[in-house]
Amino acid sequence: MSQFRIQSHPILPIPQREAISFTWQGKTLQGYADETIAAALFANGIRVFGYHPKDGSPQGIFCANGQCAQCTVIADGLAVKACMTLLRPGMNVQPLSGLPSLPEAPPARQFHPTRIVSTEVLIIGGGPAGLSAAIELGQRGIRTLIVDDKHRLGGKLVLQTHRFFGSINACYAGTRGIDIATRLENEVAQYPTVTSWLNTTAVAVFSDKRVGVVRSLIDEQGNSEYVLIEPQVLLVATGAREKSLTFKGNTLPGVYGAGAFQTLVNRDLVRAAERLFIVGGGNVGLIAGYHALQAGIQVVGLVEALPECGGYKVHKDKLVRMGVPIYTSHTVVSANGKESVESVTIARVDENWQAIRGTERTFECDTLLIAVGLDPVDEFYRKAKEFGMVAYAAGDADEVAEASAAMFSGKIRGLEIARFLGKNGFEIPTEWLRTAEILKSRPGEVTHETIPEEEAVFPVLHCSQEIPCNPCTSVCSQGAIYIDPEDIRKVPDYIAKKLGVTCIACEKCVTICPGLAITLVDLRKEAEFAHVTIPYEFEKESLKAGDWVTVTDTAGNLLGEVEVIRTRIAKATDRTLLVKVRAPRELATKIAGIRVQENWVAQPTEQWVERLEDDTIVCRCERVTLAEIKEVIRSGVRDMNEIKALTRAGMGACGGKTCSSLIKRAFRELGVPPAEVTENTLRPLFIEVPLGVFAGVKEE
Amino acid sequence: MSLSAYDVIIIGAGSVGTPLAWQLAEAGLKTLVIDRFASVGQGSNKAAIGGIRATHSDIAKIRICLKSIEIFSTWKETYGDDIGWLQGGYAFVAYRPQEEKTLKDLLVLQKQFGLEIDWYDREDYLKLIPSLNPEGLIGGTFSPGDGSASPMLSALAFERRARKLGAEFRYGEVVTAIRQEQGRVRGVITDHGEYAAPIVVNAAGGWAKEVAAMVGIDVPVQPDSHEGGITEPVAPFLRPMVVDIRPIEPTPQMAGSANYYFYQHHTGQIIFCITPNPPILGTDVRETSVFLPQVAQRMIDLMPRLRNLRVRRTWRGLYPMTPDGSPIVGEVEEVQGYINAVGMCGQGFMLGPGLAVYLRKLITGDRDEETQEVLDKLSLYREFAKAEKLK
Numbered sequence A: 001m002s003q004f005r006i007q008s009h010p011i012l013p014i015p016q017r018e019a020i021s022f023t024w025q026g027k028t029l030q031g032y033a034d035e036t037i038a039a040a041l042f043a044n045g046i047r048v049f050g051y052h053p054k055d056g057s058p059q060g061i062f063c064a065n066g067q068c069a070q071c072t073v074i075a076d077g078l079a080v081k082a083c084m085t086l087l088r089p090g091m092n093v094q095p096l097s098g099l100p101s102l103p104e105a106p107p108a109r110q111f112h113p114t115r116i117v118s119t120e121v122l123i124i125g126g127g128p129a130g131l132s133a134a135i136e137l138g139q140r141g142i143r144t145l146i147v148d149d150k151h152r153l154g155g156k157l158v159l160q161t162h163r164f165f166g167s168i169n170a171c172y173a174g175t176r177g178i179d180i181a182t183r184l185e186n187e188v189a190q191y192p193t194v195t196s197w198l199n200t201t202a203v204a205v206f207s208d209k210r211v212g213v214v215r216s217l218i219d220e221q222g223n224s225e226y227v228l229i230e231p232q233v234l235l236v237a238t239g240a241r242e243k244s245l246t247f248k249g250n251t252l253p254g255v256y257g258a259g260a261f262q263t264l265v266n267r268d269l270v271r272a273a274e275r276l277f278i279v280g281g282g283n284v285g286l287i288a289g290y291h292a293l294q295a296g297i298q299v300v301g302l303v304e305a306l307p308e309c310g311g312y313k314v315h316k317d318k319l320v321r322m323g324v325p326i327y328t329s330h331t332v333v334s335a336n337g338k339e340s341v342e343s344v345t346i347a348r349v350d351e352n353w354q355a356i357r358g359t360e361r362t363f364e365c366d367t368l369l370i371a372v373g374l375d376p377v378d379e380f381y382r383k384a385k386e387f388g389m390v391a392y393a394a395g396d397a398d399e400v401a402e403a404s405a406a407m408f409s410g411k412i413r414g415l416e417i418a419r420f421l422g423k424n425g426f427e428i429p430t431e432w433l434r435t436a437e438i439l440k441s442r443p444g445e446v447t448h449e450t451i452p453e454e455e456a457v458f459p460v461l462h463c464s465q466e467i468p469c470n471p472c473t474s475v476c477s478q479g480a481i482y483i484d485p486e487d488i489r490k491v492p493d494y495i496a497k498k499l500g501v502t503c504i505a506c507e508k509c510v511t512i513c514p515g516l517a518i519t520l521v522d523l524r525k526e527a528e529f530a531h532v533t534i535p536y537e538f539e540k541e542s543l544k545a546g547d548w549v550t551v552t553d554t555a556g557n558l559l560g561e562v563e564v565i566r567t568r569i570a571k572a573t574d575r576t577l578l579v580k581v582r583a584p585r586e587l588a589t590k591i592a593g594i595r596v597q598e599n600w601v602a603q604p605t606e607q608w609v610e611r612l613e614d615d616t617i618v619c620r621c622e623r624v625t626l627a628e629i630k631e632v633i634r635s636g637v638r639d640m641n642e643i644k645a646l647t648r649a650g651m652g653a654c655g656g657k658t659c660s661s662l663i664k665r666a667f668r669e670l671g672v673p674p675a676e677v678t679e680n681t682l683r684p685l686f687i688e689v690p691l692g693v694f695a696g697v698k699e700e
Numbered sequence B: 001m002s003l004s005a006y007d008v009i010i011i012g013a014g015s016v017g018t019p020l021a022w023q024l025a026e027a028g029l030k031t032l033v034i035d036r037f038a039s040v041g042q043g044s045n046k047a048a049i050g051g052i053r054a055t056h057s058d059i060a061k062i063r064i065c066l067k068s069i070e071i072f073s074t075w076k077e078t079y080g081d082d083i084g085w086l087q088g089g090y091a092f093v094a095y096r097p098q099e100e101k102t103l104k105d106l107l108v109l110q111k112q113f114g115l116e117i118d119w120y121d122r123e124d125y126l127k128l129i130p131s132l133n134p135e136g137l138i139g140g141t142f143s144p145g146d147g148s149a150s151p152m153l154s155a156l157a158f159e160r161r162a163r164k165l166g167a168e169f170r171y172g173e174v175v176t177a178i179r180q181e182q183g184r185v186r187g188v189i190t191d192h193g194e195y196a197a198p199i200v201v202n203a204a205g206g207w208a209k210e211v212a213a214m215v216g217i218d219v220p221v222q223p224d225s226h227e228g229g230i231t232e233p234v235a236p237f238l239r240p241m242v243v244d245i246r247p248i249e250p251t252p253q254m255a256g257s258a259n260y261y262f263y264q265h266h267t268g269q270i271i272f273c274i275t276p277n278p279p280i281l282g283t284d285v286r287e288t289s290v291f292l293p294q295v296a297q298r299m300i301d302l303m304p305r306l307r308n309l310r311v312r313r314t315w316r317g318l319y320p321m322t323p324d325g326s327p328i329v330g331e332v333e334e335v336q337g338y339i340n341a342v343g344m345c346g347q348g349f350m351l352g353p354g355l356a357v358y359l360r361k362l363i364t365g366d367r368d369e370e371t372q373e374v375l376d377k378l379s380l381y382r383e384f385a386k387a388e389k390l391k
């Protein structure tokens, strides 16, 4: 199984774990006891988990988050979601094909009445927003319960190996996401009035102002408990879900979201792909590409329909420098393959976002990541409001932005709730509100890179776009890097001359920049050559003095081969390797990064192929095609409830979480104004739960 | 404001109004259906779990439902659309002597009406429904002719057929008044316009009382709410609709419930619902936290293997109840041209198509003896004295 395991990683520790055996289709395989069935299957190179009962189409991982049911397998006779169920020694795992049969069970000995728990504040979601709110509430002695469906707190932060942007004073900018998660987790643990329930999924909000949650794995037998929580205030900090996209072959195993990918790679330490292609040039897609490279996965390319990537330029530059081509004004035409993804076909788009015939290109890949934006997970909030509960939303559940913004919005909501509960003696600092706004801002204009005039030693700031970020300014003991403290979106400037100071070549700015956008040029050492320090987040063993590396400029243009004269990694550099190279002087300020991926990786195939079958699926749970949906809309249907009844789109396991936005998009494409469309009635449950859990039946 | 002329206007495109539109259109009547929701069957119709049986204890309901079963069971071969009809039968289980007696007493009556229903003792009953909890099981009745269908697919099919025959449907429109002149109905006024017709049918389900009040009639229809749910699909293992009529008295800790019932839908999903005790009156259809634990315990107690089945969705809908559990159908003395088709209680979906056949006869003036007999039983002016045994 080692082939698909990540054996070493520049950022993440690889724990020693004891292997256990399980069977897949009768064949004995190895996995780990604390991982999910999905991770174990992926680690054994198995991507097809079953076949859809409706049309026999192959099924695999999609959300890796327990929200859909695409990864269903039969484990010891029971249909389970492979992404949420832990592997057990000797487990007999079978692919699902057709409808699962319901196993017999002995009569229940006892039903435990549903527990009802009251609290002042219930927070759904222990990500940056929820935890930041909990800290404010905990500081004020407010009884707070956090529920989170994962096995540890931190939400999406725990999947983020990169350093964060944002403000260094306000939200740990410059620190890696995983480490921010630990800090927040530890801080929350200090407050006696804050309790966290992990492995606990909120499943519904009811009109009697109770929130139903399922606590899993409460004992050795793996039992779950259904609990009703009666909060005075509900804070929904459930984050966002990834949007989906329609194209031919869009449900082939191997097509899935960037979140699922990060879960498999950075949490489960599985090399989920060998060759990856990415759709979407926002931060999520760009970062996923970077994480893939760090995990030793080839990144074949990235398409973005707009003329420019929507994510931060520094993120984009990182990928481009490492050798990942970015195709802007391009879209995905089809994912091709029989049982799973074998290749992807892309094409240039015209001004109406339609693929231009003749511009198609096909790339071999086994995985296609969809990273085309996020929607707030707001169903709990909407229901709570409908039922007249005192409810707030924070973070992405409120407004999709960066984790730094989520922390701020959590802090603010925390204070608002404290005030609502009658705590006094504090104001919500006005600068918080301002910072929250700034952190939410989209990337602004691209102005200038800062290339200081020749001095003896100086940093080059390859950071030219207005983004909310400032860690570089805070580490320089000389105060030589400046961003207007009133507005950290401004581009950094190097102001040593103005201040009359000189750079002491401490390399701190090179280390901390989350964009890996700062290099240090040292002209003091040799007459013809410059020494340039480049940040590098790959394994330290991968480069050593004496090696030759290919360096590139910001745009990824090759500048040539240069020699490594020193590498440095230390506690203070926190897993970032500082690579010093000797380069011709005229190249010194242009060098922005080191190429890591060879050219051949990104080559298209000789001929383009396209999926013949038009299986563009809108509702993947019920396998309803875009053609069917459009036909219904063309026939005059405007009520999404009716579409559901007619086609079953939205009736599936995910409850329309995946297809609703695609149906709305189909309306838009056909020119139906949103005002004419009636939305689906929102009904609980928001996640499927066994009857036995509601009944309080326990395994002896 | 538009003023168009129709032969009949039906208020409500639900379980009753929709098949009626089809029947009337087939009779050549220019028919308009008006509904407040955005599309067909979005009121209680959508909340119904889809059970269809003729095995009642009231002759009118038996007659109507026999006609309904004929329509449901032949729909696909006649008109082509799949409405999910499954002839799985109904099974009323008995775990206590009380229920055994109730069911057996009723059986005598039902047999007199010529219904196909029998009592099965424990062993034979377990052969029929092997998943039942055998502990304490006495036996139960089984009526193989009954079945189920999808309320939404049915409503869509009736609507499609009605439109094909010329009926019109207006959605997102609320009837605010019924126009009358000299004791005669003239049409309706809505929040969008005005439509003329000499006959107006009140098929407004949970809103029946308000609509009847528009012509000054008081109908004793009081909605109460029931919650239902649906699970993930699994391979077929359960044939009949299983009904358990044992009541559970409320305690201070736990809400009580009367009967509950569930079956395996044509999709493989189990659909279930329960009758709260005491009833929850009113038109509130917002889901409560009481339902799931309550119904889950009872279902698993009855059928242990259900414990691993995952619930997908739940909802709450209305039973438009009458004092005796039978609908109120037909003309009224005070206003000519106004017709009630209301108070369907927990059975509007199964009654709908059959009722439409009788109402068509009433409206087209083709009233035969059987129609008269059914209408007399369901008259607004009957004695609402005793409740039916199996609502």
Ligand SMILES: Cc1cc2nc3c(=O)[nH]c(=O)nc-3n(C[C@H](O)[C@H](O)[C@H](O)COP(=O)(O)OP(=O)(O)OC[C@H]3O[C@@H](n4cnc5c(N)ncnc54)[C@H](O)[C@@H]3O)c2cc1C
Pocket (backbone or CB within 6 Å): B011, B012, B013, B014, B015, B016, B017, B034, B035, B036, B037, B041, B042, B043, B044, B045, B046, B047, B048, B049, B050, B051, B052, B173, B174, B175, B176, B203, B204, B205, B206, B207, B208, B211, B225, B226, B227, B228, B273, B274, B316, B317, B318, B319, B320, B341, B342, B343, B344, B345, B346, B347, B348, B349, B350, B351
């Ligand atoms: C949980 C549950 C389970 C059930 N299971 C079954 C079952 O298994 N079998 C069965 O036969 N029955 C079942 N029922 C009962 C069944 O749903 C109802 O009896 C039936 O739907 C009532 O039909 P209706 O046409 O009277 O009302 P509806 O189907 O509610 O139709 C009435 C329509 O009138 C419209 N309307 C009302 N007022 C106005 C106005 N002023 N202007 C415009 N439009 C208006 C409403 O919008 C609505 O669409 C169940 C009910 C529930 C709640």
Ligand code: SF4
Pocket (backbone or CB within 6 Å): A458, A459, A475, A476, A477, A478, A479, A480, A481, A502, A503, A504, A505, A506, A507, A508, A509, A510, A520
């Ligand atoms: S290398 Fe050190 S002294 Fe020089 S600019 Fe960077 S942080 Fe400041």
Ligand code: SF4
Pocket (backbone or CB within 6 Å): A314, A461, A462, A463, A469, A470, A471, A472, A473, A492, A512, A513, A514, A515, A516, A517, A518
């Ligand atoms: S140079 Fe400064 S502002 Fe730009 S990304 Fe790096 S740390 Fe942020």
Ligand code: FES
Pocket (backbone or CB within 6 Å): A068, A618, A619, A620, A621, A622, A649, A650, A651, A652, A653, A654, A655, A656, A657, A658, A659, A660
């Ligand atoms: S995609 Fe899950 S219900 Fe449509």
